[in-house]
Amino acid sequence: MERLFITGIGTDVGKTLVSAILTEALQADYWKPVQAGLEPTTDAATVRSLVQNPVSKFWPERYRLQMPASPHAAAAAEGLELHASDFELPATNNHLIVEGAGGLLVPLAPGLLIADLALQFQLDVVVVSRNYLGSINHTLLTLEALQARGLRVRGLVFNGDPTPATEDFISQHTNVPLMPRLRLEPEVSATVVRGYAATFRAWFGL
């Protein structure tokens, strides 16, 4: 059973798109424990709209915070403090895709980071690396932070224009498994997600 925690090298790097692709590929359940920012839509609603299989179940967020900010700040703005003990993994026997918020070391509360959720639930991690100038450093830092915590990288997904100088260096320097890469799509739709899902299914040997 695949139980995967989707993180990225920052915010807006494509974690939700990759989560939708993995959810479709594995007919997995999807859970976003902490959603910071509810307008114009939430990540769970986006994934639901991009996934077509009839099996996936979408579990409610544990926290839905109004402010599109770091979760610790969005929570404080509502007078809340999040605690590790607030979070329980959804009780499912299906594959499960869990999407973080922002990057790996984003704070949920003083002393509680996104990485701590992946550790608490003992999930393997998928890292999304969007291509921009600076993404090599952000990717290597993320992979080092995962390694330092003993978190296993199930796969790295490059997202954006293919950039061999970047991708080859990262993969040779770190030796992490590479999942299929995404190109910049003119439009993100259920059809696009279904197409990528087929290549991810093949990657998983399905």
Ligand SMILES: Nc1ncnc2c1ncn2[C@@H]1O[C@H](COP(=O)(O)OP(=O)(O)OP(=O)(O)O)[C@@H](O)[C@H]1O
């Ligand atoms: N390969 C791609 N082609 C086209 N658009 C993309 C691609 N990857 C991501 N996007 C778009 O970039 C935006 C940010 O992506 P996404 O919402 O998946 O980021 P995220 O990492 O989940 O952010 P957050 O930290 O808020 O959860 C979205 O509008 C998404 O549709």
Ligand SMILES: C[C@H](N)[C@H](N)CCCCCC(=O)O
């Ligand atoms: C609001 C945004 N889309 C994400 N939900 C949260 C991103 C937090 C980033 C915090 C940081 O790294 O400075």
Ligand SMILES: [Mg+2]
């Ligand atoms: Mg997202």
